[in-house]
Amino acid sequence: MPFRPNKIPGSVIVALMLLVPLAIFPWLGPPVYFVSLLFSVFLYVVLATSWNIIGGYAGYLSFGHVAFFGIGAYATALMMKGLNLSPLWTILSSIPAGGIAALIAAIVGYPCLRLKGPYFAVITFCFAFVVDLGIKNLDILGGPEGLWLKSMDLPINVTRAILFEVMMVIMIFSIASSIWISRSKFGAGLRAIKEDEEVAQTMAINAPMLKIQAFALSAFFPGMAGGIYAYYLTYIHTDIVFDVMISILIVLMALFGGGGTWLGPIVGAVVLTLVNEGLSTFVKAELARIIYGCLFIGVIIFMPNGIIEFFKRGQKGCSGQPGASDNLA
Amino acid sequence: MNSVLVLQSLISGIMMGSAYALLGVGFSLTWGVMKVINISHSAFGLIGAFLAYTLLKWWGIDPILSLAVSVPLLFFVACLVYRFLITPITQAKEVIVASMILTFGVAIILENLMLLIWSPDPRLLTTSYTSKVLVLGPLYFQYPRMAGFLMSAVGVLVIHFFLKKTYTGKAVRACWQQPDAAQLYGVNLSRISMITFGLAVSSAGAGGVSMAFLYSFEPHTHNLWLIYLFLVVIVGGVGNVLGAALAGLIIGVITGLSLAFLPYQWVNLLTFGLLMVILVIRPHGLFRGEV
Numbered sequence: 317m318p319f320r321p322n323k324i325p326g327s328v329i330v331a332l333m334l335l336v337p338l339a340i341f342p343w344l345g346p347p348v349y350f351v352s353l354l355f356s357v358f359l360y361v362v363l364a365t366s367w368n369i370i371g372g373y374a375g376y377l378s379f380g381h382v383a384f385f386g387i388g389a390y391a392t393a394l395m396m397k398g399l400n401l402s403p404l405w406t407i408l409s410s411i412p413a414g415g416i417a418a419l420i421a422a423i424v425g426y427p428c429l430r431l432k433g434p435y436f437a438v439i440t441f442c443f444a445f446v447v448d449l450g451i452k453n454l455d456i457l458g459g460p461e462g463l464w465l466k467s468m469d470l471p472i473n474v475t476r477a478i479l480f481e482v483m484m485v486i487m488i489f490s491i492a493s494s495i496w497i498s499r500s501k502f503g504a505g506l507r508a509i510k511e512d513e514e515v516a517q518t519m520a521i522n523a524p525m526l527k528i529q530a531f532a533l534s535a536f537f538p539g540m541a542g543g544i545y546a547y548y549l550t551y552i553h554t555d556i557v558f559d560v561m562i563s564i565l566i567v568l569m570a571l572f573g574g575g576g577t578w579l580g581p582i583v584g585a586v587v588l589t590l591v592n593e594g595l596s597t598f599v600k601a602e603l604a605r606i607i608y609g610c611l612f613i614g615v616i617i618f619m620p621n622g623i624i625e626f627f628k629r630g631q632k633g634c635s636g637q638p639g640a641s642d643n644l645a
Numbered sequence: 646m647n648s649v650l651v652l653q654s655l656i657s658g659i660m661m662g663s664a665y666a667l668l669g670v671g672f673s674l675t676w677g678v679m680k681v682i683n684i685s686h687s688a689f690g691l692i693g694a695f696l697a698y699t700l701l702k703w704w705g706i707d708p709i710l711s712l713a714v715s716v717p718l719l720f721f722v723a724c725l726v727y728r729f730l731i732t733p734i735t736q737a738k739e740v741i742v743a744s745m746i747l748t749f750g751v752a753i754i755l756e757n758l759m760l761l762i763w764s765p766d767p768r769l770l771t772t773s774y775t776s777k778v779l780v781l782g783p784l785y786f787q788y789p790r791m792a793g794f795l796m797s798a799v800g801v802l803v804i805h806f807f808l809k810k811t812y813t814g815k816a817v818r819a820c821w822q823q824p825d826a827a828q829l830y831g832v833n834l835s836r837i838s839m840i841t842f843g844l845a846v847s848s849a850g851a852g853g854v855s856m857a858f859l860y861s862f863e864p865h866t867h868n869l870w871l872i873y874l875f876l877v878v879i880v881g882g883v884g885n886v887l888g889a890a891l892a893g894l895i896i897g898v899i900t901g902l903s904l905a906f907l908p909y910q911w912v913n914l915l916t917f918g919l920l921m922v923i924l925v926i927r928p929h930g931l932f933r934g935e936v
Contacts, residue, residue, distance in 0.1 A: 377742060427925040434682050434741050438875050439924045442917045445872065449914045560868065564749060571746065602757040609757070612750025616743055617733045 339484060342477035351476050355548065357589045358483045362541045363562070364569040364581035365490045369534040371567065372575030373503055374527060375510030376429065379437045380444030381566050384417040384535035386557035388542030390451060391416045393463045393552055403468040407482055410543030417539025418532040425531040429524065432513075441563070448558035462553030465546060479548045486544065490537040494578040497533075506530055507576070565592075568608075572615050574622020583624060649783045654905035655898060660790040662897020663797035664859055666890040668852030668870060669877030670804055671845030677884015678821040678841050681731060681744040685752035686849050687870035688759075689719055693850025694857035695759060698768050708770050708854050709796060715854075716847040723846035726751065727839045735838075752867065759864035767861040770854075793858030800851050801890045804844070808886060817841050821884060869913070876920045 342351050363385065370376050391413035396406045428439045451457045468475045497503040505526045508516035517523050546552045565588070573584025588611075595604035619626035672686045696715040697708040730747060737743045774788040808814040816837050819827035828834050856862070856870065873896065881892030899919070903912050 435924055439921055442921050446917045453910050602760045605757040606754050609750040609753035613730060613747055616747040
């Protein structure tokens, strides 16, 4: 069930109370570390929320979502280099970059979305590899050396603050569209597909069309975020923007929070990004990843419906036992 | 085209393919019989390879003999994994997807344990016969590759006859075809599943050693091997042992031939692209069959 606040004005106030301090934050001259940390929290919220459109609502687990992020990053970088764009236009070029990612998603999705369950997961996983290897082997795209982007002619903290705000705007738009979908007929159609695709089709739901639209939309925001991320780092390399680990993290975050709700991926992304940061600060990278692996296992065994559902059930005195795992995927 | 070159790459392709086959058979079996996609399969295979490497380096034990240690060890670990991690999710509605995510976690844990124990340096199995070559006319056969080939062939045949001839193997097949009916006839489903899983993971250990005869390996290598696993299973058909063996050979030959004519980095691209195309055209495998 989607999370429905009782009164919309109330929830708007809560959202503003959260967002306004966040928007002001980078202008108060905080340490760069915290700006970057929040920036990556926003980034993962965008990625997990948009993954949720196809993975959570429609139940098609894409294990290659990093491909769209990387495509967006490369598209922005190439547009900036090729057309010699000014900083403002570079930021705006992330919109067509998202469009390119969405277009590729629609083209790839047309054959791939006919596959179900594990086959879809495998083909998306492979797709991300193919894009990664393809770009790595093409010298015009920077090849194995990567691409450098010219930074803005502004102090570094101002540059970062501007991109921070841009990423926040993208985050707000992605969350808004996720909420809109969860309440719209479109979202109802996607949930019907997740429940039972054949039945949905007999109910006059155009499942193939709906799936492609959802897939394209879920690729659009990661594409935009990729462009902004590239500009933030000022350097991109296929190993960074096509890291398999990002794909996996996105899935884990959405499922950890609870796929199929708009709030779940946000909670999952915020919690896991902070946990990841904390872990990598205090323990060795390998140990941090081992703990991450344990989290994966724990989520699937103990809270197959995500952390939000887990605590809701916990209050009723019912633990997330295996029988409760009907809602997974 | 040079016919000797083609023949030579065909041979090396068959040898590579046999390793893919042994690695993939168990993966296919767990997917088919238990509806569990074990993403950590190749990571277990890599553990087999690392154990062989360590035994070879410290005590000079031949990699093939190291199987006497790694196979029982992996069988035991697999039974534990099955009992404590897989059993809780077998009641889920989407076992396959749940198992994928769960075993992804296991793979991450194994990978990082290997990083901690063996460091990220690439390793090679260097035995006394590594550089020895058997020359037959214009063709030559490298000894380690032949050892890997023989091991894989024996491994696949052992699994095949186990499933066809022994009581336990027949029970495994029965559980694959009709789990409920098999239980009515007195087959202990959870015990059989545990044995299947153990068998699959220990065959991965053996497959890992035959892969190690061919390629250098490091703790991240299992991600690449995983793609080959999916290729083997999807070409060969889920749960089909001989199909997996045949698929392994086909993929090996394709890789072998393309290695001869394409730069290395394009070979992987070709492999992944091939997998995507096969998935789209024939998602349930090129050969249909049963265990």
